[in-house]
Amino acid sequence: MRDPARREHTPDAAREARLVSIRREAEKKGRLVEQGVRPKGAPFPKASPETGYYGIPLLKEPQWTWEIPVYFFVGGAAGAAALIGALAKVTGKDEGLARDARLVAAGGGILSTGLLISDLGRPERFLNMLRVFKIQSPMSVGAWVLALFGSSAGAAAFAQVVDDRLKIGPVRVLGNVAEGFSAAMGLPLATYTGVLIGATAIPAWNHNVKTLPIHFGMSGLGAGVSVLELMGHDDSPALNVLGIGASAVESYEGVQLEFKRDSVNRPLKHGLTGWTTRLGSVLAGPVPLALRIIASASGSRRLRRAAAWSSIAGSILTRVGWIYAGHESARDWRIPLQIKETPSTPELTSRRDIPQMRAG
């Protein structure tokens, strides 16, 4: 095809009149002010106080792999399980539960470490975390907490197995000490992840730093309860009470978020990440809450199990939703640039087309 600019035109009256008016203006003013021809693709992206630098994100997106949200879930459930086991034992209410809780905590500790190593790429890289202890770095605090939790929970589970077969008194005592320590470490393990993402430059995360640790802690508690129930403790009344408590707080957190209207929270409420977060909240909050209340009245184990599955799914989705909402939030240049949205503010576009955004 021929270049459209060089196409032959058929003269007509309108175009002739236009040429005359151009000549008149040139004669009158000595110069001509016109917009000219806009090439294809115009208007071009621009840099301005309303669009920032072409709308290229100011912040970098998180670069964690899928292992990290899963680790948040596993660590939360394992930490809560250690606490539940220790309390079952201290109160003398449920030896069997305490026994299984030790196994869940130890298994969760191993799995968590595995997930972190898999995110880092090589096992020795995890050891670099234990080179220093930095109180101002939640990542450092968390690595130490996980290391201490994993080893004490592992020791407690090992002591359990040895004691069951050989009945050695000192081993039992050491096992109990390790169990107590793992419960104490389980508390920060289940909650620090909220601080970890809250204390960052990502607006959707740091905006919610006051509630995230509670949200994640309760999510972990619900998941820990649920895992133990699915291991056969679905007749434990204490677990049901705990499950009701956790899902009640999760329902409250979900409702709270729904009422927040600021644009910072948009990735938590809209789009794929918003709906993932919301689905997580529903599955970890109102659904198990209702099922558990009915179950405690009717004594139905099937409902308890359904509630447990719902809590676990909700807990995973909550972490996945929050992490990916952080990606979404990092792409919104308007928040860190303090650009007020007006009707003329351009739509947020994904800038995956920029070379480095793709290469990561």
Next chain:
Amino acid sequence: MSTSTDFETGHSGHTTAFLTDSTLCIGCKACEVACKEWNGVSADGFDWSGFSYDNTGHVGHSTWRHVKFVEGDPQPGFGGNSGETISWEFSSDVCKHCEVAGCLEACPTGAITRMEFGAVYVQPDICNGCSYCVVACPFGVVQKNVEDGRAFKCTFCSDRQRVGLEPACAKACPTQSIKFGEINELRNEAQDRLQELRARGIEDATVYDPQDTSVGGIHSIFLVRGDPRTYNLPPKPEVPTIYLKDGWRSAGIAAGMMVVAGLAAFLSTPSKNGKRLEGAAR
């Protein structure tokens, strides 16, 4: 790095800085090339971004100096024969080497450290690629190279500074748009330049040097024209450690809730020890 203990004492005395003057920048990208050559930084790949002459987009793990091509609104009536012209500025971006650096605070391995002249430096032999610094930087500078597995950013040419040389970018810049020197001298120089530009009728010249935020000042000062947001320079960068207090308080509340709820749950319900065998048999 570990051969010298000087670096662990923090920066004292002579603090160095960059002053990047966008009114002098001609967009030649000599700084980008010099940086890549001196530091052996890998290629960015070659893709057209469609954003003026900027095909890298932003600073990142393989772009430590990044020249921004800031194309503004067309201004009708100012283009001679073309009828309109666009405003077109260039500005070479770089790590801000923050006084209180989010990346440094967040790094769990101690890989990110402060050099004696104030630079924020990632020690590549210690970084384990956790990428926590990436979400802790309020300027979106440091980035993990996924293929390599570690985080990278401008080193402030620490190796050159140690032997008394200026950074490669400053040396290669043909227009002295990138100035390097002692920070207070550069701050004065920035003010002088600002006055000079204003006197010449360039009213919209601004110095970007956020000192009254939690970042506490930066060691890469910029002189730009117009609103710094046009250059993706945030008006109020905050170091994320300011959120720690609220976060840990909330974690403490959560832990308290878990313990209280747990105790209440077990103490308020009947013992299950008798029924244990039944449970184990399932």
